[in-house]
Amino acid sequence: MRTFNCACGQILFFENTRCEACGRDVGWCPACRSISALEPAGEGRYTCANAHCGADLVKCSNFAVEGVCNRCVVTADGQPESESPLCDSCRYTETIPDLSVEGNRERWATLEAAKRRLFYALDLLGLPYGRKEDGFEPPLAFAFKGDVVPPEGLWRAMGEAERVYTGHADGQITINIREADDAAREQLRVDLEEAHRTLIGHFRHEIGHYYWDLLVRGQCDDAFRELFGDIDAPSYADALARHYEQGPPAGWRQNFVSAYATMHPWEDWAETFALYLDLTSVLDTANQLGIMKPIPFDDLAGMVDRYRRLGLVLNELNREMGLIDVVPEVITPAIQTKLGFVHDLVRRAAGRA
Ligand SMILES: [Zn+2]
Ligand SMILES: [Zn+2]
Ligand SMILES: [Zn+2]
Ligand SMILES: [Zn+2]
Known part of the structure; x- marks a missing residue:
């Protein structure tokens, strides 16, 4: 995640609803994809204060009424689509x-x-x-x-x-x-x-x-089975029972990102997919904050290497403060191969392969 700036120059974070420095309301503008200052435009409407944007906005109903959101909705012709619009x-x-x-x-x-x-x-x-x-x-x-x-x-x-x-x-x-x-x-x-x-x-x-369901089922079942195993043998119910009786197999860390991933191919996939989102989110943040030389998201080996080195630093910083490791997993060659499968599918789905 990146940080943002208020119209007054103050740094803003993804969860902010108010600028601590100038007291302006701030929120997510979907038009410029930023947390920005919201200039009141009357009758509950706002203008995005980002100079290059200026979108007409209303607060998401869960922002304005319920206080559980900080996103806005772009209004069409100055009018919201409904009385209580919900954000994306x-x-x-x-x-x-x-x-x-x-x-x-x-x-x-x-x-x-x-x-x-x-x-x-x-x-x-x-x-x-x-x-x-x-x-x-x-x-x-x-x-x-x-x-x-x-x-x-x-x-x-x-x-x-x-x-x-x-x-x-x-x-x-x-x-x-x-x-x-x-x-x-x-x-x-x-x-x-x-x-x-x-x-x-x-x-x-x-x-x-x-x-x-969206990217694997009925599309690349054979390639999936080769890497993650057969989803029908054992059945999910049998695999679940076995996992809670016997725990993960010895030496699981060589092939699985977590003990839970050993339970069934579906959980292995979900745990690997979650690691892929961890990795890309952490690298994006590092890129945005200028901690390291920015790394493009097209070369998985480079991304994993960068994540590993970043993890070392982050874990040591956390240990210094008595906190648990930010990056607990060791990405072995077998796990990296599974990550590569996720990476290729994600890029294809995004039209970036
Ligand atoms: Zn401000
Ligand atoms: Zn905007
Ligand atoms: Zn919302
Ligand atoms: Zn699951």
Whole structure:
């Protein structure tokens, strides 16, 4: 992610809604793809203050009314399409948490912020996606849902019917809103012995399943099977049961990006896809901030090498502060081959191959 500038010169970040220096409202302008100052134009309308842009904008309804977004919508002929327009990111959220539950608005805001970062990365790579309303197949949608919690809040003792599973099915990405609680999520990370457990990581993993449906299924099944294995042998259910009984096979780090990736070819793909988004997002940020000589996104070997060297530095800086490693995985030749498969498919889908 890059940083941006307010009309007053102050540096702005991707999540900002207000300039700390001059107090202007700021938000995402889809016309110039920047966080920019919003000059009031009356009746809830704004003008993008970026000199080369000047687009007529209204705030996304989830920005103006709900306070969980910071994006704007370009108005056509000075009028928004509807009374309460939703932005390019919020339009994809089909189910929101129960806002009568304390803390759920904050959880929703945290989830939406991670989702906007995901969309930024997809757009950066030029990946296609779309909604049912746009006739896109498979249509992409998000559901942010909480468990139906028993009165004592003992979610561990809950029945299956009340539990919400984070996952992907037919284009719909469901995230259990408990993942937006730092303490609960960190507890799960420790319980499941994961190197990382983050909201953006969930989005990057689940969108990987979406792109399997979009880019692999029925298009390059044989090449996929050769690298990742047979999706039908064992079945997903059998693979899941085996994984939770026996754990990952010995020496898995040679071939898999995480222990979870060893479970089934679909999870291996999703974990590899998530690593690809980690890698491209981190490199884009490094490029934008001028930390290193910018690297183009066409040469995977160069990207992996740069990510490895950057990871070394970032991990040491984090260790200095007692934090977990930013880049926990070791990208072996086998993992790099799988990343190469993802890289080629992404570039082809974006028309950049
Ligand atoms: Zn300012
Ligand atoms: Zn603009
Ligand atoms: Zn929005
Ligand atoms: Zn998965």
